[in-house]
Amino acid sequence: MSVRGVSRSYRDGSRSVLAVEGTHLDIPEGKFVTIVGPSACGKSTLLNLFCGLDQPDSGSIETPSQGTGALLGRIGYMPQQDLLMPWRDVAGNAAVGLECLGVGRQEARSRALGHMRRFGLEGFEGSFPGQLSGGMRQRVAMLRTFLCGRRINMLDEPFGKLDALTRASMQAWLLDYWQEYRCTILFVTHDIDEALFLSDVVHLMSPRPGRIVLSLEVDLPRPRKYSEVVTSAPFNALKARLLEQLGRQP
Amino acid sequence: MRSRVLPPLLLGAGMIGAWEAYVRIARIDILLLPPPSAVALYLIGNVGIFVRNGLATLSELLVGFACGVLIGLALGVLMQLVRGFRDAAYPWLVATQMVPIPAVAPILVLWFGFTLVPKAVTVALMCFFPVAVSTVDGLGAVNPELIRLMRSFGASPWAIMRMASFPSAMPRIFSGLRVAMALSVVGAVVGEWVGSTRGLGYLMLQFENRGETAGLFATVTVLTAMGIVLFFLVGWVEGAVIPWRRYAKETL
Numbered sequence: 001m002s003v004r005g006v007s008r009s010y011r012d013g014s015r016s017v018l019a020v021e022g023t024h025l026d027i028p029e030g031k032f033v034t035i036v037g038p039s040a041c042g043k044s045t046l047l048n049l050f051c052g053l054d055q056p057d058s059g060s061i062e063t064p065s066q067g068t069g070a071l072l073g074r075i076g077y078m079p080q081q082d083l084l085m086p087w088r089d090v091a092g093n094a095a096v097g098l099e100c101l102g103v104g105r106q107e108a109r110s111r112a113l114g115h116m117r118r119f120g121l122e123g124f125e126g127s128f129p130g131q132l133s134g135g136m137r138q139r140v141a142m143l144r145t146f147l148c149g150r151r152i153n154m155l156d157e158p159f160g161k162l163d164a165l166t167r168a169s170m171q172a173w174l175l176d177y178w179q180e181y182r183c184t185i186l187f188v189t190h191d192i193d194e195a196l197f198l199s200d201v202v203h204l205m206s207p208r209p210g211r212i213v214l215s216l217e218v219d220l221p222r223p224r225k226y227s228e229v230v231t232s233a234p235f236n237a238l239k240a241r242l243l244e245q246l247g248r249q250p
Numbered sequence: 251m252r253s254r255v256l257p258p259l260l261l262g263a264g265m266i267g268a269w270e271a272y273v274r275i276a277r278i279d280i281l282l283l284p285p286p287s288a289v290a291l292y293l294i295g296n297v298g299i300f301v302r303n304g305l306a307t308l309s310e311l312l313v314g315f316a317c318g319v320l321i322g323l324a325l326g327v328l329m330q331l332v333r334g335f336r337d338a339a340y341p342w343l344v345a346t347q348m349v350p351i352p353a354v355a356p357i358l359v360l361w362f363g364f365t366l367v368p369k370a371v372t373v374a375l376m377c378f379f380p381v382a383v384s385t386v387d388g389l390g391a392v393n394p395e396l397i398r399l400m401r402s403f404g405a406s407p408w409a410i411m412r413m414a415s416f417p418s419a420m421p422r423i424f425s426g427l428r429v430a431m432a433l434s435v436v437g438a439v440v441g442e443w444v445g446s447t448r449g450l451g452y453l454m455l456q457f458e459n460r461g462e463t464a465g466l467f468a469t470v471t472v473l474t475a476m477g478i479v480l481f482f483l484v485g486w487v488e489g490a491v492i493p494w495r496r497y498a499k500e501t502l
Contacts, residue, residue, distance in 0.1 A: 051402045073404020083396045087417045099413065100403035122339040128494050148403060 001027040001075075001152055001184070005179065006059035009043055019045040021209035022059070027186055029064070032178060034187040034199040035212075036242070042210025043188050047156055050186070053078040063152065073101070076150035076183075080157045082141040084129035091116070091125045095138050097148040112147060119143045120173070135166040144172075146183075154186045159194070168226055171198060174245075179223065192242050196220075197229055202238075204245055214245045284464040293468040299453070300472050306477065307449040310366050311438040312313070314373025318430060322378040323423070326385025331411065347379050351440055359445035369449070370442030376437040377430030382425025388419025424488040431484050435477040450476075 003025040009018040020044040027033045037043050048054040049061060052072035063074065076097075084093045093106035094115070103111070116122045119139045129137060138158055145153060158174075159167045175198060178185055189195050195202045196218055204214040216238055220229055229235055266286045272278070273285040280288060293300065325343070329336035351372055358368035392415045400410050442451025450473050457465035 053398055072401065075402070077399065079395060079399055079401040081393075082393055083393065083399050085396075085417065087413065087420075087492070096400070096413065097403045100405035100409055130494070205447055210266055 001061070001063045001186075003027075003050075004060050004062070006046075006049060006054050006056045006061060007113030008042075008049060008054065015096070018209040020049070020056075021211050023210065023212055025203060025212060027184060028185055029151070030182050031200045032175075032185045032187065032198055033188060033201045034195040034197045035203050035205055036192060037210065038207050038246075041205045041207050044156070046210065047077070047154055047188065051075045057225060058110075070121075074150065076145045076148050076153035078141055078145040078153065078155045078158055080160060082129075082137045084137055084140055086129055089126045089128055090121055090132070090140055093129065094119075094121075094143040094147060097144045101148060108147075109227060112143065113145055115147065118177070134162050135170055138162065138170060139173075146177075146181075150183070152184045152186065154188070156188045157190070158187075160189070160191075167194075172226060174198070175222075175224065182234055192239055193230055196227060196235055196238055196242075197224060197226060202242065204242060214242065216241065261394075263470040264431065281461055281463050284467055288464045289471060290466040292462075293471065296465070296468070300450075300468065303448050303450050303453045303469075304472050304476060307438050307442065307451065307473070310369035310441065310449065311373055311434050311480075313366065314370035314437060314441075315377055315431065315434045317370060318374035318377035318434070319381050319427065321374065322381025322426070322430070323385055325378070325382040326389065326423075327411065327416075329382070329386050330389040330415065343379065343382060346375065349497040351437065352374060352444070355441055355444035358441070364445055364447055368444070369438055369446065372441035373434045373437035373488065376433045380429040380433070381423070382426075384422045385419060388422030389415045391422065392418045420492050421488075424484065424492070427488075428484050430479060431480050435473065435480070439473065 003023055008020045009016050017067060023046065031206070035043060035046070045054070049056050052074065062199070085096065088096070091109050091112045094112035095103075095105070098108035098111060099105060113125060116125055119142070121136065121139060121143070124132065124136065131142070131152045132140070142155070142158065145155075159170050162170060171194060187195070187198060199218050202216045202218055203212045204216075205211065206213045218238060220232070220234060270285045270287060273283055284292075325339070329339060354375070355368065355372055358371050362368045362371070389411070396414050396418075397410055400414055405413070438449070439451035439454070442449040443455060446452040450469050452471045454466055457463070457469060
């Protein structure tokens with residue numbers, strides 16, 4: 001997916017706010033790409049544009065399969081909130097994405113059931129969201145998005161609300177899953193450690209108007225082990241560069 | 251269970267006891283205020299009449315309620331899906347509730363005769379409104395983030411309505427249904443007052459004309475019992491239809 005000079009402003013009362021300005025971004029096939037930025041840097045605006053919920057004022061977004069055509073329903077999207085439906089059980093919630101694509105209810109459910117073990121939800125197929133832990137809820141939400149089988153999946157701060165321990169295990173799990181299935185992942189976070197640990201490329205965004213101010217290749221070997229990676233010298237060197245750039249911003 | 255049933259029963263028994271005592275001690279004329287014991291005796295002595303007329307009222311009420319609920323739901327969904335229709339129709343829906351039902355009911359009798367229809371229409375007129383309003387409110391209160399997510403999955407507006415908005419509106423819709431059920435009891439009786447040959451409302455008029463106050467009170471008792479049972483029946487159906495409420499810590 002390639003993003004060429006995308007800008008988007010919106011109206012806040014009488015004034016016009018530039019949320020994203022002239023953003024260029026390449027998301028190569030099969031890579032794990034992360035956008036890091038402070039809050040209110042236009043990350044959400046960018047994601048809305050990527051998944052076709054909103055149109056840019058200028059610039060273009062291209063995907064290999066669609067060209068510049070409609071993006072709606074073409075890119076997997078997992079929002080910050082898990083947005084599980086309290087009236088559906090785990091399998092039913094995981095099937096929502098497929099059902100939206102027109103897959104029959106029974107068929108969608110049975111496909112979802114086939115992934116329960118891989119997503120650590122075995123034995124909870126019939127549980128309701130209110131009965132699940134935060135980590136499990138996120139896995140259900142992730143399964144819902146991944147089941148749609150998109151080549152590009154955008155994850156918006158998926159682990160933001162989890163406690164540190166759950167978070168670490170979810171990160172390891174996600175890497176594992178991604179290495180098995182090799183879809184393209186666009187990950188958004190404000191956690192620098194998380195970004196470097198997971199990604200092939202990290203893009204740093206500036207505060208509003210959002211712009212990519214630094215792009216880093218993370219050439220740490222895979223598979224990565226959290227305890228080893230985050231204490232290694234190359235990791236710390238990359239982290240130092242990101243922090244330095246962040247500190248430079250007004 | 252005990253804690254939910256016992257207090258109202260105790261309170262009821264206390265009030266009935268006080269009523270009985272007052273009527274007896276103050277020697278109130280039975281035509282003005284019959285003691286509960288006289289009402290109970292009348293009820294037991296004429297069970298057949300009350301069952302026959304109670305069933306007549308019940309069928310009018312249920313037919314009217316069903317029609318009113320269907321119309322209310324359809325209007326609610328339509329108003330939510332079609333913005334323009336909502337803006338155009340809302341004030342007129344409010345207007346229907348400003349029309350005094352007793353003023354309209356005689357016309358309904360002129361149109362439909364002394365049948366079940368005018369009563370059912372009266373009931374439907376009264377109970378479609380709370381259902382329509384609660385449906386519109388409930389459908390509009392769905393988490394907008396969920397709608398965005400489903401749009402990103404490529405869902406159609408109808409799929410969003412069916413999978414997200416409608417289930418999440420269910421608790422509110424049931425609040426509307428409870429109000430509608432309570433109103434439909436009144437609606438059925440008003441419909442019968444205007445023109446009927448049977449039903450609890452008809453019975454009330456007969457007792458009033460004949461000065462049988464105990465019979466009148468007995469009729470009111472039957473009507474009240476019926477209304478209470480129906481009201482709680484809606485709550486029971488809600489529990490059966492919305493089993494997830496037990497687990498839902500948050501509402502979407």
